Amino acid sequence: MRLFSIALICFCFVSCNREVEFDAILLEGPAPSEVQANITFNNMEAPFSVSVNPTALGATAFEVNSGLQGASFELIGVQQELIYEYPESDENFFVTIRAIAPNDKITEQQFEVVPPADPCEQIFGAPATWDDGSISFSFGFNGVDLQTVENPDLSGANPEVSNVLEITQDGGGNFDGFGVQMNSPIDFSADDKVVRLKFWATSEIPIRLTVQQDPNNNTEREAEVTLIHSGSGWEELRFDFNNAIAGFTGSGALGIPDGASFIPTGQYIRFQMFIAPGDDVPGTFYLDDVGVCP
Structure with a gap:
C-alpha cells in the first residue's frame, strides 16, 4: 500500500510538472x-x-x-x-x-x-466626355434637347464630379434620339468591337446604340446593338458589336439587308443613340465617358 501511494505521488508530480512545462512552452513559443x-x-x-x-x-x-x-x-x-x-x-x-x-x-x-487589369482598355486617347462644357459634337433629333451639366448623381458607375451630357426628350416621337460626332473614329478593323459608356436612368429601358461612317451608308454599313438599362442610376453599358445587326435604311445598303446580323470591320466617326426606340418615352437621362475597347 505504501509503495502504491509513493507511486501515485510520483505520477502526480510528473504529470503536474509536464503540465507546467507544457504551459511554459506555450507561453514561450514563437509568434x-x-x-x-x-x-x-x-x-x-x-x-x-x-x-x-x-x-x-x-x-x-x-x-x-x-x-x-x-x-x-x-x-x-x-x-x-x-x-x-x-x-x-x-x-x-x-x-x-x-x-x-x-x-x-x-x-x-x-x-x-491590387485590382486586376481592366480587360477593356481604351484604344484611343480618351473617351468622349463633356468636361469642357461643350456640346458642339453632340446633336439631338425628334424633340431631344441636349446640354452639358455637372454630374447630378455621384454614385453607381459614375461617382466622380465631372460634366456629363443631359438628354431631355419630350416623348413626342417614336424614335427620339441624339448623336455624337467623335473626335477620333471608332475602329472596328481589329478585335476591339465593344463600345462602353456610362448612362443614367431611373427606370428599366432599352438603349439602342448605332454607329455610322456617313448617314447614307455609302462607305460602312450602319450597325446597331440594343441593351437594357436596369434603371438603377449610373450604369456602365458595353455594346458588343460582334453581335451587331444592320440598321434600318428601307432597302438595305452595301449588300447587307436591314436587320441582318453582321460584324462591322471598318471605321465609324459617329454614333447615334435611341432611348426606348419605338416608344414615346419622355424623361431626362445622362451620358458620360464613351470609349471603345476589346
Missing part, C-alpha cells in the same frame, strides 16, 4: 510566421468582390481588417474566409491580418489589394 492574406478577386470589374483567406504557421485564429473606410477587425478561425466589396478608386486598399498563436502572441501584416 505566428509566414502570414499570408490569400486575396482572390471574384470578378474583373468594379465594384470588386474580394475573398480574403488568411493563413500562417502557428496561428489558431485571425483578425482581419478590410481597409475600407470605417472598417473594424473581424475575428475568424483557421481555414475561414471573409468577402469584401471594394469600389473603384484611384488608390489601392490595404488588408491588415493579425495572426494569433495559442499563447496569444500576434503577428500583424498588411497586404495591398
Whole structure:
C-alpha cells in the first residue's frame, strides 16, 4: 500500500510538472510566421468582390481588417474566409491580418489589394466626355434637347464630379434620339468591337446604340446593338458589336439587308443613340465617358 501511494505521488508530480512545462512552452513559443492574406478577386470589374483567406504557421485564429473606410477587425478561425466589396478608386486598399498563436502572441501584416487589369482598355486617347462644357459634337433629333451639366448623381458607375451630357426628350416621337460626332473614329478593323459608356436612368429601358461612317451608308454599313438599362442610376453599358445587326435604311445598303446580323470591320466617326426606340418615352437621362475597347 505504501509503495502504491509513493507511486501515485510520483505520477502526480510528473504529470503536474509536464503540465507546467507544457504551459511554459506555450507561453514561450514563437509568434505566428509566414502570414499570408490569400486575396482572390471574384470578378474583373468594379465594384470588386474580394475573398480574403488568411493563413500562417502557428496561428489558431485571425483578425482581419478590410481597409475600407470605417472598417473594424473581424475575428475568424483557421481555414475561414471573409468577402469584401471594394469600389473603384484611384488608390489601392490595404488588408491588415493579425495572426494569433495559442499563447496569444500576434503577428500583424498588411497586404495591398491590387485590382486586376481592366480587360477593356481604351484604344484611343480618351473617351468622349463633356468636361469642357461643350456640346458642339453632340446633336439631338425628334424633340431631344441636349446640354452639358455637372454630374447630378455621384454614385453607381459614375461617382466622380465631372460634366456629363443631359438628354431631355419630350416623348413626342417614336424614335427620339441624339448623336455624337467623335473626335477620333471608332475602329472596328481589329478585335476591339465593344463600345462602353456610362448612362443614367431611373427606370428599366432599352438603349439602342448605332454607329455610322456617313448617314447614307455609302462607305460602312450602319450597325446597331440594343441593351437594357436596369434603371438603377449610373450604369456602365458595353455594346458588343460582334453581335451587331444592320440598321434600318428601307432597302438595305452595301449588300447587307436591314436587320441582318453582321460584324462591322471598318471605321465609324459617329454614333447615334435611341432611348426606348419605338416608344414615346419622355424623361431626362445622362451620358458620360464613351470609349471603345476589346
